[in-house]
Amino acid sequence: MTQTAENFSVADPDLDPETWVDRYGDYLYRFAVARIKDQAVAEDLVQETFLAALRGRKSFKGRSTVKTWLSAILKHKIVDYLRKKYREQTTSDTDTITDTVDGFFHKNGSWKIRPEQWNLDPSKIYEQREFMDTLFKCLAELPDRQSKAFMLRELEGYSTKEICNALGISPTNSWVMLYRARMFLRRCLEIFWFNKTKEENS
Amino acid sequence: MSHWMFNCKEVSRRVSESMDRNLPLYHRMLIWMHLLMCKYCTRFRRQVKMLRELCTSHRLDENSPDPDVTLSSDACGRIREALKSSSP
Numbered sequence: 001m002t003q004t005a006e007n008f009s010v011a012d013p014d015l016d017p018e019t020w021v022d023r024y025g026d027y028l029y030r031f032a033v034a035r036i037k038d039q040a041v042a043e044d045l046v047q048e049t050f051l052a053a054l055r056g057r058k059s060f061k062g063r064s065t066v067k068t069w070l071s072a073i074l075k076h077k078i079v080d081y082l083r084k085k086y087r088e089q090t091t092s093d094t095d096t097i098t099d100t101v102d103g104f105f106h107k108n109g110s111w112k113i114r115p116e117q118w119n120l121d122p123s124k125i126y127e128q129r130e131f132m133d134t135l136f137k138c139l140a141e142l143p144d145r146q147s148k149a150f151m152l153r154e155l156e157g158y159s160t161k162e163i164c165n166a167l168g169i170s171p172t173n174s175w176v177m178l179y180r181a182r183m184f185l186r187r188c189l190e191i192f193w194f195n196k197t198k199e200e201n202s
Numbered sequence: 203m204s205h206w207m208f209n210c211k212e213v214s215r216r217v218s219e220s221m222d223r224n225l226p227l228y229h230r231m232l233i234w235m236h237l238l239m240c241k242y243c244t245r246f247r248r249q250v251k252m253l254r255e256l257c258t259s260h261r262l263d264e265n266s267p268d269p270d271v272t273l274s275s276d277a278c279g280r281i282r283e284a285l286k287s288s289s290p
Contacts, residue, residue: 018282018285021278025281026273029271029272043273043280047281101211105210109211109212110209118245132260135256154254154257175218179218182218183214186249186253
């Protein structure tokens, strides 16, 4: 049986907002700092998370723990923050990339913009913080929901079901969004990371 | 498109989908047959998987936060105040 917040707010101290900062403050803050790397922003996001939880307390059904519920809210706040941050930094360079899947293919379904060779070792790319910066800049160029679907799937490890619940879409819709996102991001990284690195190394 | 053969557009879509759900065996076979003959789709598949690998390493790295990082008492006070003033 599921319980609403109101049913067990007295019995369950976990749902008493007065206990949240002591119980979950440090956990959420660490989580945010690890992703954002900016302590002041992380503090703000933790505060926003608690306030959003306070507003949405009645909708908490007790299907997950309070910790998981608060973490999910924080993850959304982080995704929104990163999108906003990188959106402010982006230029119109990516306008040259086709934003429709059809643009990548000829009418007969063969590649028009063929995937190029990436001669790089993924373990070495990862050491370079600039790679993630480029990825986030490319993500910021995608339509909101596509980019959010990708971030939740690949950066937060959400399942299809969790993405559908978070974005209010059908599984088929989520697969289409992820496909479009991958098509665009692959090309965007090819142009702004792999080709650039190739030129620098040559 | 023939029913027994996927084109590149179809393969790229299915390859992406296979990263989010299990595809029927029949579709997996059609993809596999196409990949044997098409270096661009093979490249596409390798690259989107690499993208996942990179995101996963990034995520795992972030999921081991420093246990010494804690909210300052000032921040705790501020957040408590904000919660109190927003409480109904």
